[in-house]
Amino acid sequence: MGSLFRSEEMTLCQLFLQSEAAYACVSELGELGLVQFRDLNPDVNAFQRKFVNEVRRCDEMERKLRYLEKEIKKDGIPMLDTGESPEAPQPREMIDLEATFEKLENELREVNQNAEALKRNFLELTELKHILRKTQVFFDEQEVGLNTTTESMTRALITDEARTGHSMGPVQLGFLEKSREQLTEDYLPCFVAGVILRERLPAFERMLWRACRGNVFLRQAMIEAPLEDPSNGDQVYKSVFIIFFQGDQLKTRVKKICEGFRATLYPCPEAPADRREMAMGVMTRIEDLNTVLGQTQDHRHRVLVAAAKNLKNWFIKVRKIKAIYHTLNLFNLDVTQKCLIAECWVPVLDIETIQLSLRRGTERSGSSVPPILNRMQTFENPPTYNRTNKFTKAFQALIDAYGVATYREMNPAPYTIITFPFLFAVMFGDFGHGMIMALFGLWMIRKEKGLAAQKTDNEIWNIFFGGRYIIFLMGVFSMYTGLIYNDMFSKSLNIFGTNWKINYNVSTVMTNKDLQLNPDGKDYLQYPYPFGIDPIWQVATGNKIIFMNAYKMKISIILGVIHMIFGVAMSYQNHKYFKNHVAVVYEFIPQVIFLVLLFFYMVLLMFIKWNRYAANNPAPYSAYCAPSILITFINMVLFKGQPEPPQNTGCYQYIYSGQGFFEPLFVLIALVCVPWMLLGKPLHIKKQRKIANIQSIQVVGNGDPETGLNPDSIVSTAAEAGGHGAGSHDNEEMSEIFIHQGIHTIEYVLGSISHTASYLRLWALSLAHAQLADVLWSMVLSIGLKQEGWLGGVMLWVVFSIWAVLTVSILVLMEGLSAFLHTLRLHWVEFQSKFYAGQGYAFQPFSFDVMLDTGSSEVASSE
Template sequence: MSAALESVLEATMGSLFRSEEMTLCQLFLQSEAAYACVSELGELGLVQFRDLNPDVNAFQRKFVNEVRRCDEMERKLRYLEKEIKKDGIPMLDTGENPEAPQPREMIDLEATFEKLENELREVNQNAEALKRNFLELTELKHILRKTQVFFDEQEHAGLNSTESMTRALISDDNIARQTALGPVQLGFVAGVILRERIPAFERMLWRACRGNVFLRQAEIETPLEDPSTGDQVFKSVFIIFFQGDQLKTRVKKICEGFRATLYPCPEAPADRREMAMGVMTRIEDLNTVLGQTQDHRHRVLVAAAKNIKNWFIKVRKIKAIYHTLNLFNLDVTQKCLIAECWVPVLDIETIQQALRRGTERSGSSVPPILNRMETFEDPPTYNRTNKFTKGFQALIDAYGVASYREMNPAPYTIITFPFLFAVMFGDLGHGMLMFAFAAWMVLKEKPLAAQKTDNEIWNIFFGGRYIIFLMGLFSMYTGLIYNDVFSKSLNLFGSHWEIRNLTSKDVLDNGVLPINPTWDYVGHPYPFGMDPIWQLAENKIIFLNSYKMKISIIFGIIHMLFGVVVGLFNHLYFKRRLNIICEFIPQILFLIFLFFYMTILMFIKWIKYAAPHPINNPDVTTSSFCAPSVLITFINMVLFKSPEEKDTEGTKKNPCDPWMYGGQNGLQMLLVLVALLCIPWMLFAKPFMMMQERKKKHMQDLNTHNTENGDLDGSGAVQAQGQVQGGHKEEEEDMAEVMIHQGIHTIEYVLGSVSHTASYLRLWALSLAHAQLSEVLWNMVLRNGLTQGGGLGGIILWALFAFWATMTVAILVLMEGLSAFLHTLRLHWVEFQSKFYLGQGYSFTPFSFEILLETAQATSEAAD
């Protein structure tokens, strides 16, 4: 009955407190059924396959051609996706998760993608050619329009075009000489150039032609679309007049060098008008054809956008299946695939059902075979998580993945992490802000998860929403304990202090008064948390310093003790009896007899000693005046020093008893002696016991060997002696490693007990810093606004409140919260987990379509 109950508890809670039990299995699949079976296992996501062909090149594996076909289909889908995004067409995401298509469906998918790609490329090529033609006609239209304006300006000036250009290019003496020889013939070219190239173009023309050309240019007001890139560019129209064929050749080369486009432009106005009318007609026709082409392209992309998400999922699943099949081995008959995989023991039945479903889908009559294998290899670590525990498990795995079947710190971290954080971040108001933000993320979990974003900061916050939720909730609790709300107190039950023997004038003149327990304390403790009067006391920091420092030490020692006890469960599970005797027992004794005893002294001091009061505590020996310092007592205890100091006459200097209880000195000396004995116990006991066990085993092996071989000759004895000498040499090497490891472990534990205890004082330091920073922000910002009156005071208060709220969220919640989070993380990773956690395992990475699709989605979003 007890064994059955133990197995049930192990099955239900084993994965929570330690990793799942894993086993190595060998899987035999018929070739025809392998694809369908692997597809079912991918949907299940509970099997991690091993590569049985580590020495085979990726290009020489059996299914490399299928993987290449999947890569080609994925490339075509990325091309379609790019074109869809370019047109701003929304891609329908229904959230469906289609199954992996059968191998015969790959041909249909390839044909569909090939048809879509070819059709889209053809449409794009036609559209680009039409746009290029449209651009040329548009530029020609602007050239005809701008040149006509230019020639009209010359005619209005009373000169014809040839005469004006001649006067611009040739001096008066040369005009007379040329007129005597014959009429001057000028040529011109017209074209379009990018607007930013005009200054350099003009300088080059002037220098190359030595000023013998005349350039006129005008800007095209509207931008033009580049058909190759689709970008909008600004261009200018130019016309260049020159004389002679030599200059004509030179001008054309310069235009070619600056990538200017030249267009034919008639000299006669009538010809230009006729050409302009023809250009306008052709532009209108091109607009019609372009519109039809764009409509057709849009229809093709809209149809593709409806299915592209599902197509991506199908192709990625097919590719993942063939990648996995490449890890398998073929048997001699080439009809069976052999695989090795890690599987959770509790899920073997579920995996077998998935294999049976895959076999039925493929139509195969040969059932798959799943056999468990024996191995000395360390299995992977698999901790089942849900949306609540996933974040806490991620914190642990960030330090190191647990060794196989090692105690998992995550279940304890769910409570200890937000609690220790709250000790440092104890403020009801700030905790409420954090709690409200996390509660909003938890309540809006599904719609927020659907809005996939590549904002890393938001993804971190959303992934740790349950951690933030608990941190805010615990901070509200500790804020109530500290009675701290935005640096103010809540007077829920009325103060239990009375300020006596003071007039109203004394209170008004002083403002802040020290609290004297002798006269002011009524005698009834405040029901919950701190009395609100401490917020007004002058000695508030002195009181809170002592209080928070002591609870930090108490929580830290309890936390470390718990870590050592968790290590005991590891030793018991792995049946390491030697570690229990030689490590756990001296460690727990060392920690309890020294540091836990110090916490007991704190409680004794709190219980035994109280503030001196004429009625409630008239005995001066039990008052705070006679209370010994716990720290000084602990130091004297370790140094074997007595606190009693007598004068020359042998009388005590004061009537106070330096001991908290009877027999304290003897007990403390005993505790220190036992703690000091634990150090050599940890250092030498384990190597000594291991050496004794090995010697005993060697003697047994030697006796067995001599009995079997007899004493007929000396050969057996000589052989046995050689074996013993070789084994002795290996034993010495092993024992040296054990001694070194044990020495390092002992020094680390002993010194770490001191340093780790002091490290928990960060709970006190950050709590004090957070409270003081909150109080400074209130006094320096919001308090000034509350002292203002009238309408102007309301405006000032509104502005100061906005600034105070912004600084509160930015500094006290975000920055201080991040600081407290990191310190809490360190306390768990170093101070707590070092007591029992090795973290030398490797994660269980199953073949899972869900994980593969999420990774591919994140990669594509990062690439965008």
């Protein structure tokens, strides 16, 4: 639990592994997930490392598995996922896996090639079937046209003989006898038939007309049913066409145009009997192909179903093998080439657990030489490691998004667990809206195992699911603040009744918009309300906004000042841990004094005013005599003093006795804190450095002057001059220290003012949320409530649906997101800036779980 408040203590270790045991030991460390390895070969190319061939083999196996996965998804076959993570196979098992994947890939590719060839043949036969059916109509029309042409020519010859009086000779008679046969043969044009994609047909027709100068005759008919493209399986729509023309020259042009538009030409007999015979043969072949295709698809399905049962486990095994060899590439070989040397960051508390894992790996490999894990001394900054569980993980992610904590720095996450949903709820305070949010978060928490197993790629859903505990707490806290505000979907809950005694009747109170509830009469206010705000304020439209404004504004300032003081107090824990006593004296103390004497004093004035002044109190503590806290604070800062009250009112000039003395004193002390923060630390460091430079050689306890300076005095002087840990300035120029301290002083002084004002967003967003909910109720839902009879019921059902959609989409989602972002800003800027540097880097251990959760086969390395 201690690591939740401060990051884990880390140490740099050197690891010696025997070559035959290295694979098994790294596998055990990957299952443990507590070791971050360093790259000891940063200048070595990735292709020149020792285990590059094994990594390439894993890449090839992963490629084959991705091919199988693509084919399985194409057929819609479910892949078995038991949720278990098998152990990494031994190196000798890689050969069996490679052989299995090679066999599956070759078999599947062969089946796919055969299926594609069969589908292509099936497509050709199907297109030929449609051509034979569609072109029959074209040929019938052509024969009718030829008969008409022959009869017309014969009629013309007989008419010419009667007109001229000359009888036809034997040639003319022979022509008449052979006219039908010879005309059919001489004047019947050539033709080609085929199919083309439907979207290409208009351009195809225009090109034929232009290239052949109108000397072709095109007929086309659509194929109603879509055809399957054998190359990619897409459904395409095609049309049958037939082109009539004369001469070989046009024939060449037509075929080139068909080839350019990727139209497929098929042979089509001229005789009807031949066409019928061909159609019967085509139908027979189509039936045979359907049978063969069905058997091929059944075989493919069986292969894929068998592969789908083990595909997930195969992926896990291959990725684990690949991750192990990637990690082994970070190691160095000793001179004997029999031992691998690694350097790694490990948590101090887990060293024994890591050693046990190394022993298990050694036993699995059968090696007799135990691994050696030695702690090393280093001046490098260790990585930051905060242990989290499924509850604290989301809150820690909010902190890390701003910046990873410096090593051993105070972690804001445990405090954020409470302050984040509470400050959100102050802005989002509505019992109804909070209940919707809490139920949504509770649903995700209850169903988290099933939802986590789905592993969707939707980023928005993953964000919601990852923050399910944050959403649940924000909803619960919003329900609490909603009860405090007595606000539920912009309406009040009359739980305890009202503590106002009103002499007006109900109609006067509900209809008179100018009526204001005056609390200064003894007959009106009986006693304080038990919990939250009295529901009578819901109908006090005249002064409800004024009252809620003052109430929420003061609450925002109070919460903000307390939050900032807590942040400054957290800085003391950092200074104390790093033994930075200089920062305690010259930073923490003046910061606390400055913040308390100015802004916390203003908060105390609010409580004093609430305690002393009331509507029923007589002068000088009546409501009329109550001063404005803002004006009082401004006069205090400007040394103007408090204005005297009017004569004969009985009011006091000051809220409490001694106010005129203490306020100028507080401001003067706060002003003294500014040069204290600005010059104190740099001047102290300068003085200590000067003392260290003129330090004479001291005799140590044994009286031996050859040992030089006293080590204890040197350490003490260095600690006083620059401190330790995060506050060290040993190698920094004095000019840089002065500039750095000046920037921090200005940032803190001005930030104290701006940050206090920034907390007013709690008031502003709370008021805006309440007013928006009220507008949505009065402008939408009230329309359905005003209707009567059966029409009113239907109207209410429709209006309620609209109101519910707008409530969830606008007031819960959009307003919730806005309040979330403002709360995030209050923590990152106003709170964490007081103590949190966030200049560290995250601990990224070699972990199979992390690798598999991210869905990546690559391991975090510096390659």
